[in-house]
Amino acid sequence: MAIQLPDLPYAKDALEPHISAKTLEFHHGKHHKAYVDNGNKLIAGTELENQDLESIIRKVAGDASKAGIFNNVAQVWNHTFYWNCMKPNGGGPPTGAVAQKIIADFGSYEKFVEEFKNAGATQFGSGWAWLVLNNGKLQVTKTANADTPIAHGVKPILVVDVWEHAYYLDYQNRRPDYLATFVEKLIHWDFVNSCLA
Ligand code: MN
Numbered sequence: 001m002a003i004q005l006p007d008l009p010y011a012k013d014a015l016e017p018h019i020s021a022k023t024l025e026f027h028h029g030k031h032h033k034a035y036v037d038n039g040n041k042l043i044a045g046t047e048l049e050n051q052d053l054e055s056i057i058r059k060v061a062g063d064a065s066k067a068g069i070f071n072n073v074a075q076v077w078n079h080t081f082y083w084n085c086m087k088p089n090g091g092g093p094p095t096g097a098v099a100q101k102i103i104a105d106f107g108s109y110e111k112f113v114e115e116f117k118n119a120g121a122t123q124f125g126s127g128w129a130w131l132v133l134n135n136g137k138l139q140v141t142k143t144a145n146a147d148t149p150i151a152h153g154v155k156p157i158l159v160v161d162v163w164e165h166a167y168y169l170d171y172q173n174r175r176p177d178y179l180a181t182f183v184e185k186l187i188h189w190d191f192v193n194s195c196l197a
Contacts, residue, residue, distance in 0.1 A: 003043075003053065003073065005036040006080050014088045018181045023169045031165050032079040039072035053077045054150055061151035074146040078128060082161050087188040091181075094189040098138075098157070098196050105138040113183055115140040120162045120179045129179075131158035133196065157195040158187065 008028050013021040043049050048056050048069065056073045060066035093109050094102060106112040112131075119142040120129035127144040133155040141149065142162075149156045160166075160182050167178035 002040045003036050003076055005033050008083055010088060015086060015186060018185045020170050027165055028083070032076070035072045035075040035079065039069065039076055042069045042072060057148065057150045071146040074148045074151065077150060078146065078148050078159065081156060082159050084191050085158050085188055086186040090189070091183055091185040091187045094192065096189065096193040098189060098193050101138055101196065117176065117179045117183060120160055121176050123162050126163040129160050129162060130156050132156050158192050
């Protein structure tokens with residue numbers, strides 16, 4: 001049971017004009033695929049070979065001798081989660097349980113947006129900005145490189161990829177514009193609600 005590259009949950013051009021088919025072609029077809037291929041090479045013949053992604057991530061997290069496995073396998077998980085966090089004609093204020101929980105834990109939707117965009121914009125270099133459930137409370141966090149809330153016992157419910165490969169073809173250096181578009185046009189709130197449930 002090797003690690004698989006899942007199909008995108010939509011067509012490559014489905015997120016245009018916000019994220020181009022060209023970006024998804026490289027991001028999914030090259031970057032995500034490379035993490036899958038490298039992860040499989042690194043776990044082949046080891047006790048990790050037949051385990052699920054989250055188990056592997058938790059087992060190797062913090063072990064410097066297994067950093068290569070962690071980086072590739074966590075990136076496989078993070079990217080699959082990221083694709084599911086987006087949909088065509090998404091974004092804008094949420095509905096459902098997460099809408100009420102955002103107001104309860106952040107004060108307002110606007111305050112959540114401010115914190116989430118700020119986390120993405122201030123992640124120095126490569127990484128991810130997250131909405132997580134930590135001890136029953138929603139929080140915005142950011143992680144560097146491949147790091148993931150899965151390794152820290154915190155439940156992710158939304159993520160945006162802020163590695164340059166996620167946005168450079170479409171936005172060049174304008175990461176804040178990419179983040180604003182993600183929030184206003186792309187977030188798949190039904191998926192976020194399913195993660196919260
Ligand atoms: Mn990426």
